[in-house]
Amino acid sequence: MxxxxxxxxxxxxxxxxxxxxxxxxxxxxxxxxxLVVGSxxxxxxxxxxxxxxxxxxxxxxxxxxxxxxxxIAAQGGINAAKNYQNDGDSIYRLFYDTVKGxxxxxxxxxxxxxxxxxxxxxxQAVAQGVPFAREYGGxxxxxxxxxxxxxxxxxxxxxTGQQLLLGAYQALERQIDAGRVKMYPRxxxxxxxxxxxxxxxxxxxxxVTGQIDIHIADAVILATGGYGxxxxxxxxAKGSNVTAGWRAYKRGAFFGNPCFTQIHPTCIPVSGDxxxxxxxxxxxxxxxxxxxxxxxxxxxxxxxxxAETERDYYLERIYPSFGNLVPRDVASRAAKRMCDExxxxxxxxxxxxxxxxAAIERLGKQSITERYGNLFEMYERITGESPYEVPMxxxxxxxxxxxxxxxxxxxxxxxxxxxxxxxxxxxxxxANRLGAxxxxxxxxxxxxxxxxxxxxxLASNPLEKITEAHPAAQAAKVEVDNRVKKLLSINxxxxxxxxxxxxxxxxxxxxxxxRNAKDLLDAAAKIRDLNAEFWQNVNVLGDAEDLxxxxxxxxxxxxxxxxGELMCIDAADRNxxxxxxxxxxxxxxxxxxxxxxxxxxxxxxxxYKGDDHPAKLHKEQLYFEYVKPSQRxxx
Amino acid sequence: MRLTLNIWxxxxxxxxxxxxxxxxxxxxxxxxxxxxxxxxxxQLITKGEEPIAFDxxxxxxxxxxxxxxxxxVAHGPRRGTTVCQLHMRSFNDNDxxxxxxxxxxxxxxxxxxxxxxxxxxxxxxxxxxxxxxxxSAPDGNAILVPKPESDMAMSAAGCIGCGACVAACPNASxxxxxxAKIAHLGLLPQGQPERHSRxxxxxxxxxxxxxxxxxxxxxxxxxxxxxxxxENIARMxxxxxxxxxxxxxxxxxxxxx
Numbered sequence: 001m002x003x004x005x006x007x008x009x010x011x012x013x014x015x016x017x018x019x020x021x022x023x024x025x026x027x028x029x030x031x032x033x034x035l036v037v038g039s040x041x042x043x044x045x046x047x048x049x050x051x052x053x054x055x056x057x058x059x060x061x062x063x064x065x066x067x068x069x070x071x072i073a074a075q076g077g078i079n080a081a082k083n084y085q086n087d088g089d090s091i092y093r094l095f096y097d098t099v100k101g102x103x104x105x106x107x108x109x110x111x112x113x114x115x116x117x118x119x120x121x122x123x124q125a126v127a128q129g130v131p132f133a134r135e136y137g138g139x140x141x142x143x144x145x146x147x148x149x150x151x152x153x154x155x156x157x158x159x160t161g162q163q164l165l166l167g168a169y170q171a172l173e174r175q176i177d178a179g180r181v182k183m184y185p186r187x188x189x190x191x192x193x194x195x196x197x198x199x200x201x202x203x204x205x206x207x208v209t210g211q212i213d214i215h216i217a218d219a220v221i222l223a224t225g226g227y228g229x230x231x232x233x234x235x236x237a238k239g240s241n242v243t244a245g246w247r248a249y250k251r252g253a254f255f256g257n258p259c260f261t262q263i264h265p266t267c268i269p270v271s272g273d274x275x276x277x278x279x280x281x282x283x284x285x286x287x288x289x290x291x292x293x294x295x296x297x298x299x300x301x302x303x304x305x306x307a308e309t310e311r312d313y314y315l316e317r318i319y320p321s322f323g324n325l326v327p328r329d330v331a332s333r334a335a336k337r338m339c340d341e342x343x344x345x346x347x348x349x350x351x352x353x354x355x356x357x358a359a360i361e362r363l364g365k366q367s368i369t370e371r372y373g374n375l376f377e378m379y380e381r382i383t384g385e386s387p388y389e390v391p392m393x394x395x396x397x398x399x400x401x402x403x404x405x406x407x408x409x410x411x412x413x414x415x416x417x418x419x420x421x422x423x424x425x426x427x428x429x430x431a432n433r434l435g436a437x438x439x440x441x442x443x444x445x446x447x448x449x450x451x452x453x454x455x456x457x458l459a460s461n462p463l464e465k466i467t468e469a470h471p472a473a474q475a476a477k478v479e480v481d482n483r484v485k486k487l488l489s490i491n492x493x494x495x496x497x498x499x500x501x502x503x504x505x506x507x508x509x510x511x512x513x514x515r516n517a518k519d520l521l522d523a524a525a526k527i528r529d530l531n532a533e534f535w536q537n538v539n540v541l542g543d544a545e546d547l548x549x550x551x552x553x554x555x556x557x558x559x560x561x562x563x564g565e566l567m568c569i570d571a572a573d574r575n576x577x578x579x580x581x582x583x584x585x586x587x588x589x590x591x592x593x594x595x596x597x598x599x600x601x602x603x604x605x606x607x608y609k610g611d612d613h614p615a616k617l618h619k620e621q622l623y624f625e626y627v628k629p630s631q632r633x634x635x
Numbered sequence: 636m637r638l639t640l641n642i643w644x645x646x647x648x649x650x651x652x653x654x655x656x657x658x659x660x661x662x663x664x665x666x667x668x669x670x671x672x673x674x675x676x677x678q679l680i681t682k683g684e685e686p687i688a689f690d691x692x693x694x695x696x697x698x699x700x701x702x703x704x705x706x707x708v709a710h711g712p713r714r715g716t717t718v719c720q721l722h723m724r725s726f727n728d729n730d731x732x733x734x735x736x737x738x739x740x741x742x743x744x745x746x747x748x749x750x751x752x753x754x755x756x757x758x759x760x761x762x763x764x765x766x767x768x769x770x771s772a773p774d775g776n777a778i779l780v781p782k783p784e785s786d787m788a789m790s791a792a793g794c795i796g797c798g799a800c801v802a803a804c805p806n807a808s809x810x811x812x813x814x815a816k817i818a819h820l821g822l823l824p825q826g827q828p829e830r831h832s833r834x835x836x837x838x839x840x841x842x843x844x845x846x847x848x849x850x851x852x853x854x855x856x857x858x859x860x861x862x863x864x865x866e867n868i869a870r871m872x873x874x875x876x877x878x879x880x881x882x883x884x885x886x887x888x889x890x891x892x
Contacts, residue, residue: 049769064690065756067796068698084776120770127772129765129820131789138779156789162697163792170764177760185753208745237692271665274674277694378696381713381720382667447769495680497673541685546647547746549688550680 001605001620004408005109010626011091014113017409018452022459029054032458033217035202037189037244039066041161041439042422043223044168045446051175053451058215059172060184060204062239062552067169070225070237071442074161075282075375077145077153078125078439080118085142089150091115097148098437099627101327102402102430103579103595105257105603108626109409110427114437117444122154124447128167132156143284144325145435153436158282158374164439168446188552189244190480192220192251192418195472198463199248199418203473203480207552210545212484214468214477219417219454222248223446226401226423228261230560230567231512232504234398235267235280241556242563245405245424253413254605254618256406256426258563259571262433262580263513264399265331268382268392269351278397279382281354282375283435286324288359288368289392291315291331293352297342303353303391314338322634329432329580329593330634332396336513337591339395346393355391396513400438402429402580403570406605406620410453411445414605416461419454421445426603431579484544487554492537496554499534503527503557503564511568516584520572524565531561566606566615573617576600588631597629636662636728640675642687643735645744652744654733664724668711669694669701671723688747696720696860699795702802703748704735709799709858717797717860737802741809741845752798754844755812761840762833763816765825784822792819793861800855800863806847811855813841814871815863821874831878838875 006013024032032055036047039061047059061069081094094115099106122140126132132154133141142151156163175181186207193201193214201216227242228234249255266281292311299306314334316323326334335352338344345351360368365388369376376387383393405413405420407427412419422442429437466473510523534557542548577586577593578600586594602619609616637660645652659675666674669691676686692700696717703718705711711721726732734748742750792815800811817834820826826833849868856865 045769052768063692063698063700064752065796067756067759068692068700070693070698072698073693073695082775120772122775123772124767124769126775126778127765127767127825129767129788129823129825131785131792131819131823132775133789134780134782134785136782138781138785139776156792159697159793162795163789166792170759171767171769173756173760174764174766177757183756185756237698238694239692272663274663274666274670276667276670276673279695377715378720381696381716382722384722384724451769495677497677539680541680541683547688547749550686 001618002408003107003620004410005107006409010108010112013109014116021452021456024455024459026054030056032056033058034219034221034454035060035215035217036221036223037202038069038223038225038424039169039172040069040071040223040225040422041165041168041442042424042446043221044069044165044172045443046221046223046421046450047181048168048171048175049447049451050454051180057175057181058184058217059181060187060189062186062188062207064185066172066183066185067166069165070240071165071439072162073237074439075158075280076284077143077155077160077436078121078164079145079152079434079436080122080154080440081115081152082119082122084140085151087150089152093150094118094152096627098428098434099430099624100632101432101434103432103593103632104430104597104601104624104627104629105578105622106428106430107603107622108624113449114428114441114444117448118440120448121440121443125164125167128171130156130163130167143287145283148434155284158284158372161439164443168443190247190555191476192248193473193476194251194415195466195470196464198416200466201473203476205480205484208547210543210548212477212480214473216466216468216473218458218463219419221419221421221450222405222424223421224424226404227560227563228398228401230503230564231398231507232500233270233275233278233508235264235278238277241559243556243559245420246559246563248405248413248415248418250608251415252608253415253418254406254607255403255566256603256605257403257570258567258606259511259574259581260402260431260579261398262328262400262402263332263396265328265335265396266354266394267397268379269346269348269395279378280397280399281379281392281394283328285354285372285375288363288371289324289354289356290358291324291352291354293338293343293345299343303345303355312343319634326634327432327434332513333582335396351393351395353391354394356387357391360388400433402426402431402433406603410456411449412453412457417457419450421450431581483555484551487538487540487551487558488544490535490538490540492539494537494539496538496540496550496557499530499538500557500560502530503561506530507564507567511571514582514584515571517572517575520568524568524572527561527565527568531565534558534561569615570604570606574600574604595629601629636664636723636726638662638726639731641731641733642747644687644747646746648743648745662723664722666723667694668718668721668723688749690749691719694719697795699797702737702797702799704737704802706733709737709802710860715860715862737798739801739807739846741807742798742801750798752796754846755796755798755809757844758809758813758837758840759816762829762836763820765820766829778824780823788819788822791815791822791863791867794863795861797860799858799860801846803854803858804847805852805854806850808849809841809844809846810849810868810871811859811863811865813837814867817874818867818870821870831874831881834871834874835878835882838871
């Protein structure tokens with residue numbers, strides 16, 4: 001695997017790469033057609049920036065407006081190594097924390113670049129009018145976040161993702177209004193067009209009219225988010241899906257570390273079978289909330305009736321130096337252990353308390369309202385309970401996928417001309433993402449990396465002129481058309497959602513917070529059977545030439561079924577525990593993740609070999625020249 | 636609980652559309668309104684009927700995709716809540732509910748409860764931004780922003796663009812939506828250079844899209860799930876008026892060197 005990681009001292013690598021990259025003359029940029037699929041932080045910022053530079057951009061999203069992309073739901077904040085708080089932060093420390101937090105499964109050069117760029121993102125967002133929280137003197141405010149001992153997180157109440165996305169969206173709308181971006185809302189990418197080994201276009205379906213179109217271009221950028229919805233229940237938006245990335249995989253792009261999933265520790269527990277999604281409560285709540293369970297098993301008393309001495313503040317007990325602020329994977333597994341011991345709370349026993357009693361006593365209700373008021377309201381709307389009166393109940397839920405399409409240092413996949421940004425790629429977070437780093441990565445990729453690396457690709461790869469009539473483009477269109485018709489013609493007995501729920505349960509039970517080889521391989525086989533049943537027995541009503549939400553879902557679930565199997569295979573193949581990937585066979589005596597650096601210090605990149613052949617594993621060896629691998633300790 | 640639901644069904648933009656009654660049993664109070672519709676849709680599919688189409692995505696009240704009128708009120712009976720976060724504990728056994736899409740000429744119905752809100756995007760495109768080319772920004776702390784102004788800007792910026800304000804307004808005015816963006820950016824020092832042209836262009840675009848004028852009725856504020864306030868409209872009017880007085884035609888820039 002050639003990751004195109006530049007040589008030299010790490011702090012010079014990005015600067016040197018930028019200097020060595022070829023440039024496209026300003027007058028020539030408008031001759032290049034670029035497709036950006038997805039309009040979230042990564043796609044929106046990329047489309048706006050590339051258009052500003054002069055490229056001819058088309059941007060696609062399945063939602064009714066680019067402003068709806070799921071980046072909007074990120075609550076907590078965005079990290080940047082500004083050291084405005086004078087508390088010892090630096091680019092090197094953010095780099096160090098991210099490599100360590102990712103449990104030594106990320107590429108050092110990428111992470112260092114991310115830390116360097118983080119400071120520019122804040123400046124850019126402020127200039128766009130993103131209303132970050134301020135101190136009374138008018139300077140930017142910060143807070144600390146899980147996995148960090150410095151205050152480097154910038155935030156806009158509990159709506160940081162919304163405000164950053166609206167900043168990018170407004171920049172994008174400015175370019176749309178100026179005629180430099182053509183926007184295609186309610187349009188879904190259903191295939192990638194590869195000609196002479198290079199990405200040259202996509203096939204889309206208009207979700208209102210059902211029309212299937214070919215779009216030819218000089219390069220394709222996927223910024224299509226994560227695939228947490230393979231678990232059915234997750235904190236992702238209902239529409240979030242893997243289809244674009246999966247279609248690219250089937251056209252030759254390797255898929256990186258598919259099993260690396262982040263389970264977020266602070267979500268509202270499941271309440272019933274009808275549950276359609278899980279709601280995240282921002283991790284920032286852990287700054288002031290204390291997590292506990294009763295010391296006694298099966299204690300069904302109300303939390304107010306359990307005396308201080310009968311409570312187990314288990315994170316503070318087990319991890320005294322990080323306490324409630326341990327990284328997400330550690331906090332999630334600890335919650336699972338408490339519930340497995342029979343000390344979980346709430347009607348299902350699958351929950352732990354997040355208690356603000358002490359913080360309200362210390363800081364006053366007013367301060368807590370200022371910090372978390374909107375989150376408390378959200379919790380009360382959903383559960384009918386007020387966190388001011390009774391502790392919140394929380395439980396881990398699938399939140400983010402560190403895995404994704406494999407990319408090199410230039411964010412290019414194994415298909416030349418296909419670039420992948422943001423959560424959709426596998427790159428910067430290793431086996432576990434730290435809080436407030438997703439927004440940082442999405443915007444770093446879109447605003448500050450792709451404008452350089454795309455130009456370099458275009459300037460160094462002369463491309464033949466092609467049209468929609470090219471046989472490969474026409475063939476891809478026919479395939480998409482046939483697949484749509486096939487889904488509508490099965491007329492089976494089960495709804496799309498029933499397949500999706502069954503897949504989700506298999507994934508959560510066997511490829512969730514704790515995994516073992518036997519269960520994973522069993523699950524892979526069951527998923528294969530479920531996939532076969534899907535194509536025999538799914539019932540999708542309605543027409544192809546119409547707004548048909550069942551049809552949209554069916555196509556996405558079909559791809560999730562294939563992805564789920566690969567995730568289980570990847571998880572079974574990685575005989576170690578690292579970050580969010582916890583294999584029961586590989587743990588320390590205290591139950592912490594036990595890595596095997598000698599055999600598994602690599603990124604797994606899977607190559608599609610046909611529906612009837614197993615995917616082929618390629619390994620990108622990871623080198624740690626700066627941050628020496630050690631057992632992560634938050635004690 | 637058991638509910639009677641009268642839901643607007645319309646196959647396509649050109650179809651006439653009509654209310655169709657459904658009954659649903661065993662509704663749990665812990666379900667969200669959209670989960671209740673999911674259950675109904677699963678039953679419809681099993682019976683071979685096409686499910687009810689409605690826009691939704693994050694189901695956390697922030698993406699702004701969802702929204703329809705429940706018994707005459709945009710987003711239903713609970714204040715400050717989108718339909719995805721409205722839970723069935725807000726209703727009673729044997730309630731009869733009427734569900735309709737947003738009604739406004741500038742929001743044409745696409746199917747059932749789904750409308751086309753792309754007019755909102757064009758209002759933003761007309762001027763709802765600060766022109767800040769990537770890479771040109773000064774340090775984040777170079778320009779200080781007083782906390783009270785920053786907080787007010789954030790409150791206005793909380794708009795999710797769902798369109799409830801338009802649906803609730805007898806004039807189908809987009810004044811609350813448009814003014815929220817004008818106020819957000821106009822309150823910040825970074826937004827000053829384009830402050831007046833922004834108001835002129837955004838208001839003109841809203842007019843062109845077919846949204847009505849504001850006559851200070853206040854229904855918009857009452858249904859807004861994010862608590863966007865009417866005072867933003869006053870700010871918009873002030874910026875618009877100043878902009879109209881100060882407006883000059885742009886000058887040609889070429890010729891130097």
